[in-house]
Amino acid sequence: MIEGPGGARLRTLTSTDLDAVLTIEEASQPTPWTAGNFRDCLHSGYRCRVATVDGEPVAFMILSCVLDESHLLNIAVAPAWQRRGLARWMLRQALAEADDAGLSLMFLEVRDGNQPARRLYRELGFQETGRRKAYYRTRGEEREDAVLMMVEITGAHK
Numbered sequence: 001m002i003e004g005p006g007g008a009r010l011r012t013l014t015s016t017d018l019d020a021v022l023t024i025e026e027a028s029q030p031t032p033w034t035a036g037n038f039r040d041c042l043h044s045g046y047r048c049r050v051a052t053v054d055g056e057p058v059a060f061m062i063l064s065c066v067l068d069e070s071h072l073l074n075i076a077v078a079p080a081w082q083r084r085g086l087a088r089w090m091l092r093q094a095l096a097e098a099d100d101a102g103l104s105l106m107f108l109e110v111r112d113g114n115q116p117a118r119r120l121y122r123e124l125g126f127q128e129t130g131r132r133k134a135y136y137r138t139r140g141e142e143r144e145d146a147v148l149m150m151v152e153i154t155g156a157h158k
């Protein structure tokens, strides 16, 4: 296992991580997933990963896999750990794992206004392929578009 920024390590997320993961989710997302959403992902056999520093969860990502496609369903980094390269490192690991598994495409959806995430994804080679109008709820009454992004998995991320 290659260590990430700050000595981070990536491992499979289990139900014992749920409290810590929910804390990260609630601190970083405008409309956070519930514990039930995370449990459903664990029960569905999705690729659920948690990054730890000194054993403490600092970030996570959830991916599903259909045929030769991987879908990034969620990724978040605890606010105190953001902008240290953790998400870039985790996504590179996810792309390398997907490549090893013979997958050929990775998809994701991101809020139109989430410029930090959109920049991160573009940097990793994701391209915008479309948009779902008013897809996301916001904290207020308004809705926000989802931007659809895709990258071909080529092994170049390793």
Ligand SMILES: CC(C)(COP(=O)(O)OP(=O)(O)OC[C@H]1O[C@@H](n2cnc3c(N)ncnc32)[C@H](O)[C@@H]1OP(=O)(O)O)[C@@H](O)C(=O)NCCC(=O)NCCS
Pocket (backbone or CB within 6 Å): 028, 029, 074, 075, 076, 077, 078, 081, 082, 083, 084, 085, 086, 087, 088, 089, 109, 110, 111, 114, 115, 116, 117, 119, 120, 121, 123
């Ligand atoms: C988006 C998110 C996962 C990025 O995690 P991170 O570990 O802070 O990102 P990294 O440090 O790996 O950043 C990699 C690159 O992404 C871009 N980026 C990340 N955060 C940024 C910010 N706040 N502003 C501008 N660019 C940003 C930059 O290009 C950055 O490279 P640089 O630091 O060399 O300039 C994190 O901000 C987060 O958890 N946000 C809340 C949850 C979320 O939006 N998830 C995505 C849902 S689709």
